[in-house]
Amino acid sequence: MCPKVTELHKSEVRGRIIRAAMESFAQTGYDKTKMDDIAKRLGLSKGTLYLYFKSKEDLFFGICEHSMEEGKDDDSKLFTKKENAASDAEQIYDNIRRRERGNDRIILEMVVESARNPRLRKAMHEYRQKVHDHVLQEIKKKSEDGFIRKDVDVNGIAVALVALYDGLAINRMIGMSDAMNKRAWVAMIKAMIAGSS
Amino acid sequence: MCPKVTELHKSEVRGRIIRAAMESFAQTGYDKTKMDDIAKRLGLSKGTLYLYFKSKEDLFFGICEHSMEEGKDDDSKLFTKKENAASDAEQIYDNIRRRERGNDRIILEMVVESARNPRLRKAMHEYRQKVHDHVLQEIKKKSEDGFIRKDVDVNGIAVALVALYDGLAINRMIGMSDAMNKRAWVAMIKAMIAGSS
Amino acid sequence: MCPKVTELHKSEVRGRIIRAAMESFAQTGYDKTKMDDIAKRLGLSKGTLYLYFKSKEDLFFGICEHSMEEGKDDDSKLFTKKENAASDAEQIYDNIRRRERGNDRIILEMVVESARNPRLRKAMHEYRQKVHDHVLQEIKKKSEDGFIRKDVDVNGIAVALVALYDGLAINRMIGMSDAMNKRAWVAMIKAMIAGSS
Amino acid sequence: MCPKVTELHKSEVRGRIIRAAMESFAQTGYDKTKMDDIAKRLGLSKGTLYLYFKSKEDLFFGICEHSMEEGKDDDSKLFTKKENAASDAEQIYDNIRRRERGNDRIILEMVVESARNPRLRKAMHEYRQKVHDHVLQEIKKKSEDGFIRKDVDVNGIAVALVALYDGLAINRMIGMSDAMNKRAWVAMIKAMIAGSS
DNA sequence: GATGAATGAGCATTCATTCAT
């Protein structure tokens, strides 16, 4: 029991594998990605992956957990302080996009997979709830500031905003220009704020 | 040389295959669905599928085309005549849902696949465009009726509404109650209409 | 449902596979035999094996069942009519050997495997019982003829004879000359008969 | 450079490894036993095994040699002094069983393996010869004492007795009660002695 | 000596596709 080394090493490698797998899955899709692809991307051997994840599916779940874990403690402000709703909206859209960059595809894979996998579905549902709560708080602040009318269903709006963003992600995937997406986002938020203030 | 033939027989069988494949893909996902599953669902042999579609991928495109074809000549009115924006919104949501019932999953598969397949992506993009146009016309009518303020970006709103619906479809897939989804939809539309009128 | 053909074809191929697998397993041992080896031996593709047996293990059980089934209705006379116990014994040994030719190894594999597999163990135990019964009948006949003393435990002798044969099979596997084996067999039987008559 | 060393330490560890490997092989079979299993059983690391044995096969041969070595200088008397052949026989059976306890399976593995491995086959053959010689001496003593008729082929009987014991080991492995085995053993020996005296 | 992370050849199994009937 002389050598001591690596303890954190393991979780670091785990992380690297997760990142590489995300890239691969995002690029090629879960099913079409070979374990070998992921290994090569890392300059590792296939066998090594199995030291950290007991199966391809397990690796996928590792990614899911990781993604959700990461988002969990994200308390970034959605709305900035500016009065200008339009530029505010644009800013928000860009912020979220920056955070999600490259994950659209894999998130959709997760959604699709969750249709088949209760464990995953539950996890995603819970996470989604958290996101809704977060957005809700942000909206409420705005609401208190008088930007949003008191009779608006803020809970519904929170859910809708998240859904709207997801829907635009789909647009992006099928090749719609992001300019158009942003325009849709801004138009909707402006209309909503106008109607709510 | 037992079988009888017709000319239409072919296209009828084709249709049955497409429907069975949609069910299978929706249930199990594209990759995990075996050609055999589809064949069995139809009481046909695997080989027969290949008389109608030259590959699994081809069958998938058949489905895509079919789905889009079907939606193409759907000029159902989005907005009813009622003044009440809320119930109107609910109605719309229910209408769309009824039409799409069961296709959520396969549409997501299509989206995901389109990330990899330019041909599919182009087709979906074009179809999406049509949907946007359709929604746009509906909105414009409302706009002319004075329900929506003239300064609202109706193009953006049209795109946003479609995206919103898609995003809610995702919510459904991860187990969110449809009551909540509908509430989000209604809240958003109410806020929007209020702000726009 | 026009073509009708092959019905017995299947069970014939199954048989051919079992025979080829027996040879392979006997030659290389269960674990070291590749499904591909078996396939090639038959001029078939690997995939085909899986049309008839759902796994390598299943194929092994197929062999076990087959072997036992085959032996089941074997009511060959052990003892001939001759008075000469010695040549009789030799004859018997040769007869059994001829029937078992080449199966020694695979039977040992079955025995070894049965240590781990209750299902197999039970099947082999039952089959062994049958063999014992068969031998017992034969001995009883001899006994009635006055060749064996009445106070001998024929049940025990029956079991012992079978065991003796198995033990000699082991000798053969480790390279002992069959002449020596036969000599042992004859010596034992002669001593036994002498002592029992 | 933490560890201490001795000269005997090595051969002691070697011995521990051999014992652990025997247990593992007996339990799981040679092929299905992982080097890791053996290492864990010892609280050692996989790598350490390779300091003592250059391969899994080498370890197996180590076991074989060890087993044979151990048996080599076993000059335990087979026959006790008692006149009563029956209880004598029982005694012998029990003695051998006690010595072999737990090795049945691994010995069969050795036999099976020897079909493929000339080196092992030769070693086992030689060892078997030794056992035969040992048994032969014992029998001869009995023979001189007048228990066995002079015209009996004691060489053959010696080989047969060993084979009989092996065959009964097979019975045990497939779940036959040891009571039955012992009964067979006794019946045969009684018949033989009766016939020989 | 001892360790255990890394390796990669090896293999069972799957499944889209073909084709003789």
Added chain:
DNA sequence: TATGAATGAATGCTCATTCAT
């Protein structure tokens, strides 16, 4: 047309073995 037996390329996973520490 329809069939379904046959195919074989593709791939997830295992595990004996090595080697830097």
